[in-house]
Structures are given as C-alpha cells and as structure tokens.
Amino acid sequence: MAFPRYRSDTEAGMTYPVPGTVHKTLPATRVTTPSAPVPAIRGAGLPAPAPRSRNAAAVVAAEERAPTRRLRTGPFSVLDIGSTKIVCLIGRGEPDNTIRILGHGWRRSHGVRSGGIVDLREAESAIRAAVAQAEDMATERRDSIFVNLSCGHPESRHINARWPIGGREITKTDVSRIIAEGRLRAVSEGRSAIHTLPLDYAVDDTQEVLDPCGHLCDLLSARLHVIDANTTALRNLEAVLSRVELKIEGMVSSPLASGLAVMNEDERNLGATVVDMGGGTTSIGVFGDGRLLHTSTIPVGGLHITRDIAHGLSTSIDNAERLKTMHGSAELLAGDDHDPILVQLIGDNDHHYVRIPRARIVSIIHPRVEETLEMVRDRLEMAAVGPASDGRVILTGGGSLLEGIGPMAARILNRQVRLGRPRRIVGLPENAATWPMFSTSAGLLAWAAGAADEMGEPDTRDARPAGLMRRFMDFIRERV
Numbered sequence: 001m002a003f004p005r006y007r008s009d010t011e012a013g014m015t016y017p018v019p020g021t022v023h024k025t026l027p028a029t030r031v032t033t034p035s036a037p038v039p040a041i042r043g044a045g046l047p048a049p050a051p052r053s054r055n056a057a058a059v060v061a062a063e064e065r066a067p068t069r070r071l072r073t074g075p076f077s078v079l080d081i082g083s084t085k086i087v088c089l090i091g092r093g094e095p096d097n098t099i100r101i102l103g104h105g106w107r108r109s110h111g112v113r114s115g116g117i118v119d120l121r122e123a124e125s126a127i128r129a130a131v132a133q134a135e136d137m138a139t140e141r142r143d144s145i146f147v148n149l150s151c152g153h154p155e156s157r158h159i160n161a162r163w164p165i166g167g168r169e170i171t172k173t174d175v176s177r178i179i180a181e182g183r184l185r186a187v188s189e190g191r192s193a194i195h196t197l198p199l200d201y202a203v204d205d206t207q208e209v210l211d212p213c214g215h216l217c218d219l220l221s222a223r224l225h226v227i228d229a230n231t232t233a234l235r236n237l238e239a240v241l242s243r244v245e246l247k248i249e250g251m252v253s254s255p256l257a258s259g260l261a262v263m264n265e266d267e268r269n270l271g272a273t274v275v276d277m278g279g280g281t282t283s284i285g286v287f288g289d290g291r292l293l294h295t296s297t298i299p300v301g302g303l304h305i306t307r308d309i310a311h312g313l314s315t316s317i318d319n320a321e322r323l324k325t326m327h328g329s330a331e332l333l334a335g336d337d338h339d340p341i342l343v344q345l346i347g348d349n350d351h352h353y354v355r356i357p358r359a360r361i362v363s364i365i366h367p368r369v370e371e372t373l374e375m376v377r378d379r380l381e382m383a384a385v386g387p388a389s390d391g392r393v394i395l396t397g398g399g400s401l402l403e404g405i406g407p408m409a410a411r412i413l414n415r416q417v418r419l420g421r422p423r424r425i426v427g428l429p430e431n432a433a434t435w436p437m438f439s440t441s442a443g444l445l446a447w448a449a450g451a452a453d454e455m456g457e458p459d460t461r462d463a464r465p466a467g468l469m470r471r472f473m474d475f476i477r478e479r480v
Helices: 056-065 120-138 172-185 231-243 254-262 265-270 302-313 317-327 358-382 386-390 405-413 432-454 467-479
Strands: 076-081 085-093 099-108 144-149 155-164 191-203 206-209 219-230 247-253 272-277 282-288 291-298 340-344 353-357 392-396 417-419
Touching: 076 120, 076 432, 085 120, 085 432, 099 120, 099 432, 120 231, 144 231, 144 254, 144 432, 155 172, 155 291, 172 191, 172 219, 191 231, 191 247, 191 291, 219 231, 219 291, 231 247, 247 254, 247 432, 254 272, 254 282, 254 291, 254 392, 254 432, 265 272, 265 282, 272 358, 272 386, 282 358, 282 386, 291 358, 291 386, 302 317, 302 358, 317 340, 317 358, 340 358, 353 358, 358 405, 392 405, 392 432, 405 417
Parallel strands: 076 144, 144 247, 272 392, 392 417
Antiparallel strands: 076 085, 085 099, 155 219, 191 206, 191 219, 272 282, 282 291, 340 353
C-alpha cells in the first residue's frame, strides 16, 4: 500500500496561524516560590509539603498522563471502511490509559465509493482480508466489531425531548429514557438514528444542566444531537459483515471518531473543528463544551485529486496516485517550474515517458484542494452552532499529509489550523508521520474503550418501560 511522502515530526505537529495575525512573545518572567506557602484548606493544620519547581513542559506532561476516566481493558476490534483503504485494528486499554494495538490489517478498498458499499462481493473480500490479517497478528478471533459510519449519507440535526419526573429525584434511568424518547422522535421514513448525543439538559426552569442526576424536578428536558443515515445502506453494511461472520457491536460517526483520536480535552471544551480529509469524502465535526455539536460530509476527497492528475496528464490512476504522493503540493513553491518530473503516459506504448515541471502537477492539485476547503468554510458558516465553529481547525486523514495544505487551509478558513494525528495510542502501523491516515480507526478504539461515556450517550436498550407499556412500545416501534 502506498503512503504519502512522510512529513517530519516537526512539520506534523505545526500550527498554522491565520495569515496576517501578529503573535507577540511575552518577555520571560522570573517565578519565585514563597518561603512559607499558605496550606490548602484540606491540609489545614498539617505541615506544608516542600515546594517543587515544575516547568511548563512537566505540567503538560503530567496533565497528559492523568486522564479523568479509566479505559476499559478490552480487547476490542474495530473496522474503518473507507473509499481508499479498509483498516482493522484490535487493541486493548492499558493501565496508563493508553490504547495498545495488538493486531492490525489493511487492504486497498474495493467495492466502496464515497464511503458507501457499491459492490457487496468486492467489499466482503477486502474486509475479510483486513480482518484476518489483524486477527493473525493479535492471535485472537473476534466475532463482534465497532465500525465507522460513513455510508448512507449521514445527516446531523438537533431535537428537543421531554420526560415527566413528577417532583422526585432524577436517576440515570430517567436520563436513558429521555434519550430513548428523543431517539424515537428522531425516526423518519427510510432513516435510522445512529447517535443520540445529549448536548445539555433543563431541570424545570434551570437551563444548561450538564448532569441532571440527583436533581429534583417535575419535567426533565434535553437538547439532543441526532446523527442518522439511510436505513438501506446500513442494512447492506450489516449484510456484508455477516458474510464475514461479524456482528456490529457499535457504529460510530466518522468525524466523531476522528475527533476523539486527535483532539485534547481543552480543544473539545473551548471549541474546535476536525476536518478528516479522506479518499472519497471530507468529513467535518464541530466540537464545543466537550460535546459533538455538528457533523457534515462533503463528497470530495483525495481520489478526486488523483483522477484530476490522471486526466490532466494522460496517465494511469496508479501513476497519478504516485505523482500526488511523491511530488504533490497544495501550493506552488519557488523552483517548481524548474523541477522536472518523469511521467508515464497511457497509450499503446507502455514505455512512453515525458518530462514535465513539478509546477504542472501543483497547478492541477491546487484548484481541487481550494474548492474542498472553500466547501468546508461554507459548511462551517451554515452550521449555526455558535462560537464553537469559529475555533481552531484540526486537519487529519490521508489528505492532510499533502504538502502545503496547512497554510492554505489557514488562509481560506480564516482560522488557526493544526495537523492532527492520533494521541495516546501505541503500536499503530508504519511511520508516525502517516498516523493521520488512521485517525478514524484509532478513534473507534477510543470509543470502544469508554469514550462513549465522555460523549454522554448511554445504552438505551434497557431504558424502555416494562410490562404492558413495554410491549406496547415494542409493537409501535416494529410498525413505524
């Protein structure tokens, strides 16, 4: 499998500011430690501990080592079905709250277009090979799997739901029931809800309650973010996996998974956008207040750039992909006019080559990348989720490895941009510079290991009323 030209670790971690902004460096200040520090309230009356000097790097490292929630151990199996590659990872949660990869496998994608399955047999063959490779490496057989949602034209919308409490204390069961109620309200013909993520709650007249459990009220209200997809496409996905003797343990929106992999907690709270630039699609996830607020999918990706090169230079798709990987750039650089590249032309003579300047390839790539980023900008402007959509943008996915795309995105989106790769995961395949290609699959592992709890989505399968009422609800559900 061909990987994009490696970035250096320095370039992969760079942040690109909005063009024209001035960043001032504050003068260094000398920090002195008082000789008699005031003890904390909890330690009142006890000897104060000796002060220790900690630099900023040590503080950041300590925060990185101290996540707030313990991961489930697993192991878990996940499957990322993309338009260019199919990736299977098997991993487990470690005591230090990292995720360790036990086995990985991937194949070039067949039978998949723009995230949807168009050929069941070809998709089955590619999935079977990727899963078998991961299972052989992990020496473990799995019969259930977490899979990404990229098929069925996913859509994102907000709805409101209410649940009567009657003046008593709100329990976790009540929270699960109001989310289940919202899920039922979100059902529309030909569509199936995949996520029902709570954004905030209202306890009677008290708004913006993050955790209503323990509150007393008469009426519990919830503002929910629903992500749904075409039911037929989901059934086809389930049918393909059943042929591989796998059942879906959970389905996760692709931008949600990518965000869990590459964002830190501060970014999710303050507001940031993840743009996952895949092969057939570019997905967008807007986060704020620790929640996923909005998702969107653009049917343009790296394969469109490859086809543009193949058409513009009269070369094969494979050669066009190699040219994009080895010589492509989003921006024209000095000297590109004088940098000759050998291109094999298609035709009767397989050995017919011509020399072209690198600038010719860049001139083909640039307008397509510019168009994609302009579409991202328009989607963010239409998101209507408040200041969160104006925050930092994190580029990830295989398309983010294209040289020059960071500064170009900062200029077009008029936002600070950084390149994101999976965090707190050990054992990803290949060089770290290619890890953005595995953001979705790494995020699926994070979701399986407990990140679903952080997003506030409980298991609503057992939140239905019991007895006669439960049978009535089941009767309605089966016929609606």
